[in-house]
Amino acid sequence: MRLQLSTPQDRKLQKTIQITGSKSETNRSLLLQALFPNVRIENLSNSDDGEVMQKGLKKVSGEVDIHHAGTAMRFLTGYFASQEGKEVILTGSQRMQERPIKVLVEALRSLGASIEYVKEEGYPPIKISGKKLEKDKVSLPANISSQYISSLLLIAPSLKNGLELNLVGKITSVPYIKMTLSLLEQIGVTTSFEGNTIKVEPKDMVQDTTLVVESDWSSASYFYSIVALCEVGTKIQLSSYKKNSLQGDSVMAKIYKDFGVETTFGDHTITLTKTSDEIPQHVEYDLSNAPDTAQTISVTCLGLGMGCHLTGLHTLPIKETDRLAAMQTELSKFGAKVDIDAESLTLQPTSSLKSGVAVDTYNDHRMAMAFGPLAVKTSFKVNDAEVVSKSYPDFWNDLGTLGFEVAEL
Numbered sequence: 001m002r003l004q005l006s007t008p009q010d011r012k013l014q015k016t017i018q019i020t021g022s023k024s025e026t027n028r029s030l031l032l033q034a035l036f037p038n039v040r041i042e043n044l045s046n047s048d049d050g051e052v053m054q055k056g057l058k059k060v061s062g063e064v065d066i067h068h069a070g071t072a073m074r075f076l077t078g079y080f081a082s083q084e085g086k087e088v089i090l091t092g093s094q095r096m097q098e099r100p101i102k103v104l105v106e107a108l109r110s111l112g113a114s115i116e117y118v119k120e121e122g123y124p125p126i127k128i129s130g131k132k133l134e135k136d137k138v139s140l141p142a143n144i145s146s147q148y149i150s151s152l153l154l155i156a157p158s159l160k161n162g163l164e165l166n167l168v169g170k171i172t173s174v175p176y177i178k179m180t181l182s183l184l185e186q187i188g189v190t191t192s193f194e195g196n197t198i199k200v201e202p203k204d205m206v207q208d209t210t211l212v213v214e215s216d217w218s219s220a221s222y223f224y225s226i227v228a229l230c231e232v233g234t235k236i237q238l239s240s241y242k243k244n245s246l247q248g249d250s251v252m253a254k255i256y257k258d259f260g261v262e263t264t265f266g267d268h269t270i271t272l273t274k275t276s277d278e279i280p281q282h283v284e285y286d287l288s289n290a291p292d293t294a295q296t297i298s299v300t301c302l303g304l305g306m307g308c309h310l311t312g313l314h315t316l317p318i319k320e321t322d323r324l325a326a327m328q329t330e331l332s333k334f335g336a337k338v339d340i341d342a343e344s345l346t347l348q349p350t351s352s353l354k355s356g357v358a359v360d361t362y363n364d365h366r367m368a369m370a371f372g373p374l375a376v377k378t379s380f381k382v383n384d385a386e387v388v389s390k391s392y393p394d395f396w397n398d399l400g401t402l403g404f405e406v407a408e409l
C-alpha cells in the first residue's frame with residue numbers, strides 16, 4: 001500500500017484518540033497468563049506482534065512463525081525451552097532470521113535447555129525441545145538486547161528454584177527489564193534487581209490478578225511529534241495512560257517540553273498541548289533507555305529545522321531494519337545532512353524541506369510512523385505503509401481522524 005500524505009487544512013488540531021495497549025506489556029502479560037492461567041488481561045494490544053504471540057503460545061508442536069515480532073521471538077524461546085513435552089521450530093520473517101538470538105540460546109542451554117539452530121548458528125529458526133530446567137543461575141551479556149533478559153525473567157517464577165541472573169557489561173534498554181519485573185511483582189512474584197544481579201523467586205500458583213495494559217507510549221510518540229510540528233494552541237488527548245508508567249518511552253512527556261509540548265495527566269488520559277514556539281537550535285539526548293523513540297525525535301527535529309545529536313543507539317542496527325542506516329537515507333531525501341556511527345545519529349538543521357519525496361519503510365513500522373507527522377510541514381508519499389500493523393494497525397486511520405489527508409495511490 002502506497003500512501004500520499006498531505007498537510008491537514010487546520011494546523012491547530014483539537015482531537016481525542018484512543019490508542020491500543022502497549023505491545024511490550026501485552027506480550028509479557030500473555031506469557032505470564034500462559035504460565036499462570038488465573039491471570040486476566042485488559043486492554044490488550046491489537047497489533048500483529050500481540051497476535052503472533054497469542055497464537056504462538058497455543059502451539060505444542062510444529063512450526064511457530066512470529067513474523068517480525070522481536071519480543072515474541074525472544075519470549076517464546078524461553079517459554080518453549082522450559083515447557084516439558086512441547087517441541088517446536090520457532091521461526092520468523094527473513095529479517096527475523098538476521099536478528100541475533102545467540103546470547104539467549106546460550107543462557108538457556110547453560111540452564112539445561114535443548115535448542116538447535118536450523119539454519120545459521122546464532123540466528124532463528126531454532127528447534128526447541130522443551131524440558132524442565134533444573135539450574136537456577138546464569139550469566140549473560142546485557143548490552144545487545146534487554147529482550148533476552150526479559151525472556152529469562154518471565155519464565156523464572158515457573159522454574160523449581162527461581163532464577164539468579166548476572167548481567168555482564170553495560171545494561172541496555174533498562175526500563176524494559178524493570179517493566180518485566182514490575183509485572184512479575186503485580187502477580188505476586190518476589191524479585192530484586194541490585195547492581196548487575198537480578199533474582200526472581202519461584203512461585204507455584206498466583207492469586208487471581210488482572211493486569212491492565214497501559215496504552216502504548218511508543219505509539220504516543222508520533223502524536224508528540226505532530227503536536228510539536230503544529231501551531232501553538234494544538235491540543236491532542238490520548239487514552240489510556242497513567243503518570244507512573246512501566247514504559248520507558250513515557251520519557252516523551254519530558255523530552256517534548258524541549259519542543260514546546262506540555263503534557264497534562266488526567267483520569268487515564270494525557271493531553272498534549274503546544275504551548276510555545278520557542279525552541280532550541282540543537283538538542284542532545286542519550287536514548288539507550290528509549291531506543292524506539294529515536295526515529296520519532298529525529299523527524300521532529302527535521303520538521304522544526306533543528307539539529308540533534310542522538311546517542312545510545314547501539315541497538316538500532318539489529319531492530320526491524322538497520323534503523324541508523326535507514327534514517328540516514330530517508331532523512332536525506334528531504335534535504336537533511338545526517339551523520340551516523342555505530343551508536344549515534346547527528347542531524348544538521350535543515351532550512352527547507354524537499355517536496356515530492358517517497359519514504360521507504362524497510363518492513364519497519366517505526367520508519368512509516370516516524371515520518372507520518374512530517375505531513376504537517378510538507379506533502380510526501382509513504383511506500384509499504386501497511387507495515388504500521390506491527391504495533392499500531394489504526395495509525396493511518398487515526399491520522400485521518402486528526403484531519404491529515406491520507407490517500408491510497
Ligand SMILES: O=C(O)C1=C[C@@H](OP(=O)(O)O)[C@@H](O)[C@H](O)C1
Binds near residue numbers: 145176
Ligand atoms: O522488551 C521489550 O518489549 C522491548 C525492548 C526493546 O528492545 P531491546 O532491548 O532489544 O533494545 C525495544 O526496542 C522493543 O521494541 C521492545
Ligand SMILES: C=C(OP(=O)(O)O)C(=O)O
Binds near residue numbers: 068071292319
Ligand atoms: C524494536 C521493536 O520491536 P521488536 O524488537 O519487538 O521487534 C520496535 O517495536 O521498535
